Amino acid sequence: MTTADGLSADVIVVGAGFAGLTAARELVKRDVSTILLEARDRVGGRVLNHPIGDGQALDVGAQWVGPGQDHMIALADEMGVKRFPTPGAGMKNVDYMDGARTVHDGDVPDGGDPATLIETLNAFRTLTQMSEEVPTDDPWNAEHAREWDAQTFQVWMDANIQDATAKTRVQTAIEAVYAVEPHDLSLLFMLWYAKAGQGIMNLVSTEGGAQAEQYDGGTQLVAIRTAELLGDRVHLSHPVRRITQNGERLTVEGDRFKVQGKRVIVTLPPPLAGRIDYDPAMPAIRDQLTQRAPMGCVIKVHVLYDEPFWRDEGLSGRVVSDTGPVRVSFDNTPLSGSPGVLVTFIEGGDGRRFANASEEERRDAVVQCMERYFGPKAAKPSGYVEKDWPADQWSRGCYGSVFPAGTLVSCGSALREPVGSIHWAGTETATMFPGYMDGAVRSGERAAAEVLELLA
Amino acid sequence: MTTADGLSADVIVVGAGFAGLTAARELVKRDVSTILLEARDRVGGRVLNHPIGDGQALDVGAQWVGPGQDHMIALADEMGVKRFPTPGAGMKNVDYMDGARTVHDGDVPDGGDPATLIETLNAFRTLTQMSEEVPTDDPWNAEHAREWDAQTFQVWMDANIQDATAKTRVQTAIEAVYAVEPHDLSLLFMLWYAKAGQGIMNLVSTEGGAQAEQYDGGTQLVAIRTAELLGDRVHLSHPVRRITQNGERLTVEGDRFKVQGKRVIVTLPPPLAGRIDYDPAMPAIRDQLTQRAPMGCVIKVHVLYDEPFWRDEGLSGRVVSDTGPVRVSFDNTPLSGSPGVLVTFIEGGDGRRFANASEEERRDAVVQCMERYFGPKAAKPSGYVEKDWPADQWSRGCYGSVFPAGTLVSCGSALREPVGSIHWAGTETATMFPGYMDGAVRSGERAAAEVLELLA
Numbered sequence: 037m038t039t040a041d042g043l044s045a046d047v048i049v050v051g052a053g054f055a056g057l058t059a060a061r062e063l064v065k066r067d068v069s070t071i072l073l074e075a076r077d078r079v080g081g082r083v084l085n086h087p088i089g090d091g092q093a094l095d096v097g098a099q100w101v102g103p104g105q106d107h108m109i110a111l112a113d114e115m116g117v118k119r120f121p122t123p124g125a126g127m128k129n130v131d132y133m134d135g136a137r138t139v140h141d142g143d144v145p146d147g148g149d150p151a152t153l154i155e156t157l158n159a160f161r162t163l164t165q166m167s168e169e170v171p172t173d174d175p176w177n178a179e180h181a182r183e184w185d186a187q188t189f190q191v192w193m194d195a196n197i198q199d200a201t202a203k204t205r206v207q208t209a210i211e212a213v214y215a216v217e218p219h220d221l222s223l224l225f226m227l228w229y230a231k232a233g234q235g236i237m238n239l240v241s242t243e244g245g246a247q248a249e250q251y252d253g254g255t256q257l258v259a260i261r262t263a264e265l266l267g268d269r270v271h272l273s274h275p276v277r278r279i280t281q282n283g284e285r286l287t288v289e290g291d292r293f294k295v296q297g298k299r300v301i302v303t304l305p306p307p308l309a310g311r312i313d314y315d316p317a318m319p320a321i322r323d324q325l326t327q328r329a330p331m332g333c334v335i336k337v338h339v340l341y342d343e344p345f346w347r348d349e350g351l352s353g354r355v356v357s358d359t360g361p362v363r364v365s366f367d368n369t370p371l372s373g374s375p376g377v378l379v380t381f382i383e384g385g386d387g388r389r390f391a392n393a394s395e396e397e398r399r400d401a402v403v404q405c406m407e408r409y410f411g412p413k414a415a416k417p418s419g420y421v422e423k424d425w426p427a428d429q430w431s432r433g434c435y436g437s438v439f440p441a442g443t444l445v446s447c448g449s450a451l452r453e454p455v456g457s458i459h460w461a462g463t464e465t466a467t468m469f470p471g472y473m474d475g476a477v478r479s480g481e482r483a484a485a486e487v488l489e490l491l492a
Numbered sequence: 493m494t495t496a497d498g499l500s501a502d503v504i505v506v507g508a509g510f511a512g513l514t515a516a517r518e519l520v521k522r523d524v525s526t527i528l529l530e531a532r533d534r535v536g537g538r539v540l541n542h543p544i545g546d547g548q549a550l551d552v553g554a555q556w557v558g559p560g561q562d563h564m565i566a567l568a569d570e571m572g573v574k575r576f577p578t579p580g581a582g583m584k585n586v587d588y589m590d591g592a593r594t595v596h597d598g599d600v601p602d603g604g605d606p607a608t609l610i611e612t613l614n615a616f617r618t619l620t621q622m623s624e625e626v627p628t629d630d631p632w633n634a635e636h637a638r639e640w641d642a643q644t645f646q647v648w649m650d651a652n653i654q655d656a657t658a659k660t661r662v663q664t665a666i667e668a669v670y671a672v673e674p675h676d677l678s679l680l681f682m683l684w685y686a687k688a689g690q691g692i693m694n695l696v697s698t699e700g701g702a703q704a705e706q707y708d709g710g711t712q713l714v715a716i717r718t719a720e721l722l723g724d725r726v727h728l729s730h731p732v733r734r735i736t737q738n739g740e741r742l743t744v745e746g747d748r749f750k751v752q753g754k755r756v757i758v759t760l761p762p763p764l765a766g767r768i769d770y771d772p773a774m775p776a777i778r779d780q781l782t783q784r785a786p787m788g789c790v791i792k793v794h795v796l797y798d799e800p801f802w803r804d805e806g807l808s809g810r811v812v813s814d815t816g817p818v819r820v821s822f823d824n825t826p827l828s829g830s831p832g833v834l835v836t837f838i839e840g841g842d843g844r845r846f847a848n849a850s851e852e853e854r855r856d857a858v859v860q861c862m863e864r865y866f867g868p869k870a871a872k873p874s875g876y877v878e879k880d881w882p883a884d885q886w887s888r889g890c891y892g893s894v895f896p897a898g899t900l901v902s903c904g905s906a907l908r909e910p911v912g913s914i915h916w917a918g919t920e921t922a923t924m925f926p927g928y929m930d931g932a933v934r935s936g937e938r939a940a941a942e943v944l945e946l947l948a
Binding site for chain 1: 638641642643644646647650672673674675676733763766767769773775776777779780783784785786787789844847880882883885888889896897898899901902
């Protein structure tokens with residue numbers, strides 16, 4: 037590992053997730069000298085491969101892309117990492133509600149009370165209509181911004197969905213998309229994020245939606261190959277502790293290094309960016325933003341089997357359930373078809389309940405769910421892999437910052453506003469697909485463009 | 493200034509506000525070796541004197557005490573700092589609503605629509621009743637915890653107060669007590685904090701309430717004298733950057749020092765405690781708490797006059813107004829009677845509007861308000877002193893952490909739960925008068941007791 041100590045460059049980029057890698061690459065393409073500092077001993081940020089042999093890997097972090105996520109798709113294409121469709125298209129999905137397991141074609145369960153279905157769809161339709169009015173650049177200026185930012189999504193659900201099962205369905209979908217509970221989420225934030233992600237229906241959909249495709253060999257490959265192009269500009273195990281602006285002179289320091297530059301791009305999510313020591317200290321509104329944009333909470337869990345046995349029964353591997361910890365699942369079997377892999381997310385209240393549990397307890401609870409949905413063969417997994425993102429020191433949650441009531445209206449404007457020579461990137465700052473890899477790539481491009489214009 | 497580098501002690505206390513000073517003192521009383529590390533070049537934390545000559549000082553931080561705040565009162569008594577009643581008892585208060593200025597005796601304005609008054613009082617009565625059910629030790633276990641933590645105080649107001657003026661009155665009171673806007677506040681948190689402060693009526697009251705008395709010479713005197721008793725155990729300008737637990741060995745480090753101990757008491761408010769680098773990293777729930785307990789926002793402003801001219805007109809100096817930036821004010825004239833001082837708080841939305849303004853613009857806006865309430869003499873102040881707490885690097889807001897919807901239920905239990913050898917104090921961790929100086933003192937006593945038991 038090469039130390040960055042003593043180096044200088046025009047631009048220092050903090051964080052080697054897709055935002056930082058992209059920003060650095062854009063700068064390097066234009067011959068701007070760049071240093072990329074990464075706290076971890078690896079690149080990729082919230083994207084991470086877990087190798088399972090034969091060149092195959094599980095995505096224990098972000099993995100899916102879909103229509104409209106063109107900037108991530110273009111980057112991966114350029115890096116020669118191949119997409120393949122999320123398995124399960126045309127197969128049957130499992131639905132588990134009120135103690136009853138049913139299987140159905142398509143996205144919509146055909147069992148149960150039709151009134152429930154109608155109310156569920158109406159809720160999504162209403163949310164879609166509301167989100168239309170929210171400007172993606174400045175959601176705090178939406179006509180109903182104050183009203184919607186004053187309430188949590190839970191309050192909206194309670195006021196607008198009467199049917200208990202419909203409410204459970206909407207809640208399950210929201211928890212899967214945002215990785216928090218409805219009470220953690222400002223309605224305005226929920227609508228903005230959905231709008232910027234091409235609509236809540238897009239975000240909850242697999243075929244033709246945000247979960248449409250994934251990467252052969254694991255998504256981190258894209259990050260690793262991008263980093264290779266940056267060569268020795270990338271410095272791993274270099275957590276940044278302090279950024280000092282002294283007139284034109286900008287210093288970025290860690291425990292055992294100090295580098296200098298003209299501009300810095302910080303790509304960390306707001307709560308982690310807030311943990312850097314800034315000299316001079318951040319303006320109040322920027323600091324407040326970092327105090328009130330907590331990370332979502334999710335443990336991503338893979339259950340491995342010798343083969344994807346559910347496919348033989350015509351099942352997609354997808355589940356929607358009212359009974360945790362497995363409330364949603366997907367087939368995450370590698371392109372080769374082996375091993376068979378089901379993936380789920382322990383989120384929200386389930387995440388808290390299992391936070392103090394042992395890995396074995398979580399594993400047992402997850403496998404029990406899988407057996408309920410996929411039958412006795414699911415009871416005998418060949419492997420179990422979990423990634424606890426809230427416990428991860430350099431992410432402290434996933435998928436991204438989720439704004440509680442009041443934050444967007446009070447301090448949203450500080451999300452991208454540079455402070456002196458400090459620029460902000462990261463998926464949280466994106467105006468298209470915030471919270472997604474595509475948003476991260478876009479934010480890196482935007483921040484690089486900001487800096488390039490100022491350096492020109 | 494003496495460096496702490498290389499020292500060791502049984503207990504390291506981080507932060508020399510009232511929580512840390514009290515904890516250190518309790519430990520020292522019992523002959524436990526103690527090191528107190530403070531980031532600033534002074535003690536007192538969110539309590540700060542601004543000297544105005546003749547041994548007099550303005551309290552630009554916390555200042556008032558009232559019935560039930562016995563632990564703070566006992567400490568100040570012991571330090572020989574004298575209380576005096578907040579000026580204005582028995583005099584008339586100014587009310588400014590809907591463009592009309594009226595004066596009235598007592599806490600309740602006698603002008604306006606009686607229906608407004610009834611609805612205002614009913615709202616406070618209902619809130620008082622609701623808060624009765626909230627246990628102060630574990631508010632997340634209240635019967636209605638999930639329901640109340642899912643909604644903001646704004647949502648509760650909108651659903652329960654019809655009269656616009658009544659709503660303004662309640663909002664003004666809440667903003668004065670919590671230093672945030674109603675949408676920033678979980679209803680459960682609001683109720684818990686009120687209950688723990690002996691009821692919302694106590695918190696909004698001056699005579700016989702939480703603003704009943706203040707300290708001659710400035711409250712920071714109490715901190716300064718407490719620190720004097722601790723002598724060279726107190727190390728100023730020692731910001732703590734990292735706490736490492738390695739078995740029994742605990743190391744606390746800053747930029748230019750490293751000390752060792754058996755136990756550490758961190759007294760910083762959660763968002764600042766979250767900025768310390770912990771090795772091993774904090775458990776997820778504790779880290780999440782620090783991500784979602786932002787500081788309130790308030791700029792405390794003093795306007796000085798040659799004399800308290802309003803007293804000659806029978807006015808208390810107290811205002812309640814629907815027109816900012818001065819929505820509440822108090823007479824803060826020193827015990828000597830000179831100079832005349834009015835104090836106000838720029839909070840919530842006003843705070844944001846004025847955050848980017850110059851001090852002169854804020855001063856003009858404040859003085860204009862004072863003129864509106866107290867007549868032409870108020871237009872010619874002899875001085876203006878403001879303290880912008882959200883901009884203060886080592887507080888990043890005031891009065892204290894305010895929990896948005898979802899936080900208490902999701903991670904409240906991490907407030908006081910020790911992590912290995914790390915104990916938590918600070919007013920935010922108090923179960924009586926959280927957010928107040930009294931809560932800080934109590935928290936220091938509680939944390940010291942925790943540590944003493946473990947060291948015994």
